[in-house]
Amino acid sequence: MNDVNKLNEIEKQIRENASLHEADKIQMLKNIQKMRNQKVNMLITGVTGSGKSSTINALFGKQVTRVGMGVDPETMDIDKYILGGLTIWDSPGLGDGIENDKRHSQKIIDLLQQTDENGEALIDMVLLILDGSQKDYGTSYELLTKVLIPYLGKQRKDRILVAINQADQAKKGRGWDSEMNQPTPALIDFLDQKVISTQSRINQSTGVDIEPIYYSAGYQEESDRLQPYNLSKLLYFIIKHTPKNKAATVILESNPEQEMWGEREEDKKYQEKISKNMFGQVLNGVQQGSQLGGRIGRRFGFAGEVAGSVIGGVIGGFFGLFS
Ligand SMILES: Nc1nc2c(ncn2[C@@H]2O[C@H](COP(=O)(O)OP(=O)(O)OP(=O)(O)O)[C@@H](O)[C@H]2O)c(=O)[nH]1
Ligand SMILES: [Mg+2]
Known part of the structure; x- marks a missing residue:
């Protein structure tokens, strides 16, 4: 439905x-x-391979169809998906070479400066995805510092959600309880530490306090699949970072496959x-x-x-x- x-x-x-x-x-x-x-516009960004596409698929299901990529110079490099009242913009973050980084930042800046018919910022919330299997988030901190926070406006920093994906891979797969589809206590400790250090690094470089959450978007391949982990928490945080009166638009588009939600x-x-x-x-x-x-x-x-x-x-x- x-x-x-x-x-x-x-x-x-x-x-x-x-x-x-x-x-x-x-x-x-x-x-x-x-x-x-109510229309909601959500920007999902993060370095290549962090799991933007996998996250969109897990949250909203396979019905996600891409509408606009490469043709219109406005949206080049940014994929756009329309799901009812919800529009998702999927843009690579930085870390892709100087020239590409420049282009990607500019596209994101342009998008963040777009306004809707009421003259309000078009983008309602930004989800920055970090790759939990990586240690160095330097390029993502740079994106936050130079692009997301300045152009979204400091007062709208509560519209930014930082989420660490691939929690299962945070220690190269060690500590992941695949039977229960959740981290063992040792991996939870490790992930909690990662949250704290990421939060303090973001605070140092931007002066803004953002507390990341962790999850696994999971994947589905022919012979292999990983169920999402903490996806309900991710959706809840997305809603929390979306303007109050607009949250229903996001909820209504969420993946109807109940098993995804844990x-x-x-x-x-x-x-x-x-x-x-x-x-x-x-x-x-x-x-x-x-x-x-x-x-x-x-x-x-x-x-x-x-x-x-x-x-x-x-x-x-x-x-x-x-x-
Ligand atoms: N183990 C594990 N793998 C994941 C998870 N999420 C995504 N992946 C895998 O990570 C790889 C990259 O995921 P994508 O969703 O394509 O990443 P992306 O950010 O869209 O990448 P680009 O479109 O290239 O920028 C794929 O092989 C996914 O299957 C996860 O939670 N756990
Ligand atoms: Mg992708």
């Missing part, structure tokens, strides 16, 4: 729900209408946070909009319960937590 159909279905079920208060319905339908119009306690914790976010957007304003919210002592009130089960039912297992 694509995002439009998902929203149509949620809308239909709210409209047909006999037990919802009319004022709540109107407010919820209004919120869904708003979601329908079943560990930690995965479930992030899945629940993601669901709550989606649900909060449907519900937004309902409590103030009617008397219902205050009347019922439950956390989200009765309208919340209905929104939860509707979202759960429509979006399926991954968002089924409230059903």
Whole structure:
């Protein structure tokens, strides 16, 4: 089901729900209408081989189709994928030779300076992917210092997410528990250290405090596959770094293959946070909009319960937590 159909279905079920208060319905339908119009632009960057394509595939599924590369000089070197309201820009980072680096930086700067129809920055969030199997992130720090932070604006530094991919390869595969598809405690220690040192290096070179997370996008080959690890956490952090009122657009496009999202306690914790976010957007304003919210002592009130089960039912297992 694509995002439009998902929203149509949620809308239909709210409209047909006999037990919802009319004022709540109107407010919820209004919120869904708003979601329908929200566009999100996300820039994914990182050195060649860090796992940009693999990450896009894991997060959003194989339906990702490339629309624009090489022809239009504006977007040359930058792949562009459109998934409903979500546009993903996939650009190589630095470290590809002086000439290429210059060109890539300029393209990213141009993109970061583009504005939307409201005159606001087009790019809503930037995901910088580091390769967990590498030790030296010098070129990525340079990209942050010279391009991403200055052109995104210091006040928007909370729109930058740094994520260390290929956690499974951080120690050349050592310490990876392939049965459980997670790092052993020793590898977790190592990865936690990597997070701390990367954070402090970013802080030294940019003056900005950004705490990276780690994950594995995984891969699928004919004879071999690696399930993603910490993908739910990655999606949650992406949403956290996206403007609040736009998060649903990203959630709606997330990979419908439930197994990608993991079943560990930690995965479930992030899945629940993601669901709550989606649900909060449907519900937004309902409590103030009617008397219902205050009347019922439950956390989200009765309208919340209905929104939860509707979202759960429509979006399926991954968002089924409230059903
Ligand atoms: N072990 C492991 N390999 C991964 C992971 N993510 C990606 N890879 C592999 O790393 C290689 C590079 O991944 P891509 O997704 O093509 O990297 P990219 O950043 O898109 O590279 P360019 O498009 O060349 O800039 C591929 O062979 C992937 O299968 C991961 O989490 N773990
Ligand atoms: Mg790629």
